[in-house]
Amino acid sequence: MFIDDSTRSSNNVDRSARNIYRRLEAHEDFPGAVTESIFLLLVMNLTATQNWRIDVHHHVVPPKYADDSLPIKMPDAEEQLGSMDSWHIQAAITSLTPRVMLKNLTRLRAVARDCNEFQARRTRDHGSRFGAFALLPLPDVDGALEEIGFALDVLRLDGVGLFSSVTDRYLGDPLFDPVFDELNRRRAVVFIHPTHCEAPEPTHLHAPPFVVEYVFDTTRAIVNLIYTGTLKRCPNIRFIVAHGGGAVPFLAQRMAMMEGHRGARNVTGVLPALRSLYFEIASTTSSFALRSLQELADPAHVLWGSDLPFVYGARLKEEVDHWEHYDGFDDAARSAVETGNALRLFPRFAPPTDI
Secondary structure, three states, X not given: OOOOHHHHOOOOOOHHHHHHHHHHHHOOOOOHHHHHHHHHHHHHHHHHHXXXXXXXXXXXXXXXXXXXXXXXXXXXXXXXXXXXXXXXXXXEEXXXXXXXXXXXXXXXXXXXXXXXXXXXHHHHHOOOOEEEEEEOOOOOHHHHHHHHHHHHHHOOOOEEEEEOEEOOEEOOOHHHHHHHHHHHHOOOEXXXXXXXXXXXXXXXXXXXXXXXXXXXXXXHHHHHHHHOOHHHHOOOOEEEEOHHHOOXXXXXXXXXXXOOOOOOOOOOOHHHHHHOOEEEOOOOOOHHHHHHHHHHOOHHHEEOOOOEOOOOHHHHHHHHHXXXXXXXXXXXXXXXXXXXXXXXXXXXHOOOOOO
């Protein structure tokens, strides 16, 4: 059996195996057939023992917007692929950080178009490794409707990314109704990511905003989508909520108390609405969070996410270790969270079945 270039660079092979192949190939004491056999054994071992994942929470920023205000240096495509391989990520659905829009509020349409075309190029160059959620220029609703058409019909991106709030308006605000109606018509996949926000100055709270503020901004968005009837009105949208849904699992019972309340007379079916959502688990892999999430969400609605490259190194290792040692999922459910559930939303990443 001979190994062609596509096998040598297989997405399912750890880079360490490919490096070993190159060293063996260059060594005069190892004939080609022996080198190929050793490599095939490495491949078989790696693919049998490693879990390869679809990462639905994975960020990119075009170089022209990756300035010193970002907390890290943004990787290029090859660095990103190397990182994905090291964390056993088969494919990543990329999205933009809210920082890009918050720094460019006077030219939202141009920035959204730049970012979506950047994502589309990466997807074209590495189609089996990358998908993308389109960035919309909200609160510019007309611009957002135009960008939905361009991103999904022309660029063929995989879905749309929305931030939990935009200029103090939360998802579910009537201003955004035309956007949600169009996404519902298209049966779109929508990824909800927390906006970058800090505690109001009068509170004198100065803990890092990711600890509490991002979590509750996400939660407010989900509450508002239910309170305004947006989730009920738009049943065809497949919503993915970042970070395990914020505080939604813990507050689900309290949210259900809106039903019949005099201040929420039109709210019904809260728990079924919450269970219709998908939840990705970046920064939510400890048993504290996952057990609460499992009480609310069907395992088929839980997705794997990393938050790379903003979460990386020792912190990401700790989160992955939590996930790999968590005992609340059996093997089938764990595999579904890592790949199978995402494949139902993004079937183009399914491996070919022909041999």
